[in-house]
Amino acid sequence: MSFILQVSNLVKSFGSLTAVRDVSFEIRQGTCFGLLGPNGAGKTTTIEMMEGIKTPDAGTIMYQGEALGTQFRNEAGIMFQNTALQDFITVREIMIQFSRFYPDTASIDELAEQFALHDFLDQDTRKLSGGQKQRLLLAMALINKPKIMFLDEPTTGLDPQSRRNLWRQVQQVKEEGATILLTTHYMEEAYELCDEIAIMDHGRIIAHDAPDALLAAHFxxxxxxxxxxxxxxxxxxxxxxxxxxxxxxxxxxxxxxxxxxxxxxxxxxxxxxxxxxxxxxxxxxxxxxxxxxx
Ligand SMILES: Nc1ncnc2c1ncn2[C@@H]1O[C@H](COP(=O)(O)OP(=O)(O)O)[C@@H](O)[C@H]1O
Ligand SMILES: [Mg+2]
Incomplete structure (x- = not known):
């Protein structure tokens, strides 16, 4: 299996605070890779550098063997940790708006079906519940039929039932062939969804392997x-x-x-x-x- 993303020696500081310290890892095609760590560990900073949103102070990120560029932008799906959905806009409108950024897009009706959003398509996005909003954000991240998906704490704040539903949907996205990079501070989530995890603390990776291998090696x-x-x-x-x-x-x-x-x-x-x-x-x-x- 080949690596779709390779991260080497990433560093990022904000003033005197070094949020990411020399982070390296590789993600295999078709797998779910988890960054697990408490709040402030540096997960979002790492994922945002990989998404091309933040510029690293040092280090390299390679997508399919090349630096991040147009191909990456067209093939990456991003679900941000905090997305303010525009007010006074319906679910359908926001999905249409999003689809205009990309040359090749999925059917909005099919996505709505897959994420149980059909009944809300003509509703104002402000009226969505937490779980519905996360489903919409996941559907929006899939609009460009991504090969690689970035999910930053996709289930934070959801009740256990909605969390499990979202897990199932993430599993399905993976089964359809996408590679997933996920951050979470829920260990059950990392255990359930991820083929490999890197545990982060204070900007560093302190352990990295398949979840069961990590447990077997330490306990x-x-x-x-x-x-x-x-x-x-x-x-x-x-x-x-x-x-x-x-x-x-x-x-x-x-x-x-x-x-x-x-x-x-x-x-x-x-x-x-x-x-x-x-x-x-x-x-x-x-x-x-x-x-x-x-
Ligand atoms: N734009 C920023 N300016 C200053 N400090 C930041 C900024 N973004 C993140 N940080 C700090 O960097 C550290 C890592 O943050 P973050 O990557 O968001 O962690 P996580 O996603 O694991 O909770 C934290 O101490 C946070 O306060
Ligand atoms: Mg974060």
Whole structure:
């Protein structure tokens, strides 16, 4: 599989703040590549340099082996993190307006069908719900039948149901052959959608691989979760080095049998016990000492 985009040694500063520090990665054709990181990590700055919107201070970006140019602009679909939709304009009008920027475009009716926008085509864009607006922005990003799509936090602010719907639609876009670069601070989203992820913090990539490979490389243990009310904090911390988060005590263990025997020995109620695999959130915490959503 060949690389559609290659990013080498990107750097971008705003005054004294270096938002992106020497970032390099390559995106394989037909895959979904995720930039995962907390707010302020440098995801938007990175993606905007790749979109050709921001100029890097240093580094190179190659699209199909060449510098970004007309071909790239015609073949890239962009869904911005914050797009102010024009007021007093209908969904259909904004899609028509957008399609005029490109030589070869998709059918607006087909896009409306695919993204369940048909009923809103003649409605003012201001009247759309959060989920409808994100679907419209995704449809607009597809108007030029892009080979590469940039989605900057496409589901931030959506309720879980709308988020899952958008995930399905992104999956479908990928199945139709587009390559996707996605940023997110939701680890479930990165895990669900991405073939490869790069975890960013403070402008740097701190880990990069397929999600399961990242987890396998860093963890050979699991998390035993117990309701916090069932295990006094001093006992949990002393006996199990438990981490208390929300209403649960999290015990990281490579030996579940021994941990459970120990809990039974201490008469800890296990009615709410849950065992889970380590996830990208745990990995971020392990690599940086802080929570992804903090
Ligand atoms: N135009 C700008 N001027 C000054 N600082 C900026 C600008 N854009 C981003 N930053 C800063 O750069 C850092 C990275 O921001 P950003 O790339 O938006 O992160 P993310 O998308 O991961 O939340 C943040 O500290 C942010 O405040
Ligand atoms: Mg951002």
């Amino acid at each position: 050979d243990d699991v998390v035993v979760q117990i309701q916090a009310a069932d295990i006094p904090r001093d006992i949990g911390e002393r006996e199990f080095q438990a981490i208390y988060r929300n209403d649960s005590a999290h015990i990281v263990t490579g030996d579940v049998n021994r941990t459970i025997e120990h809990l039974l020995h201490l008469d800890i109620p296990l009615n709410h016990l849950r065992i889970r695999a380590r996830n990208l959130e745990d990995l971020f915490l392990e690599l940086t000492g802080k929570e992804l959503r903090g």
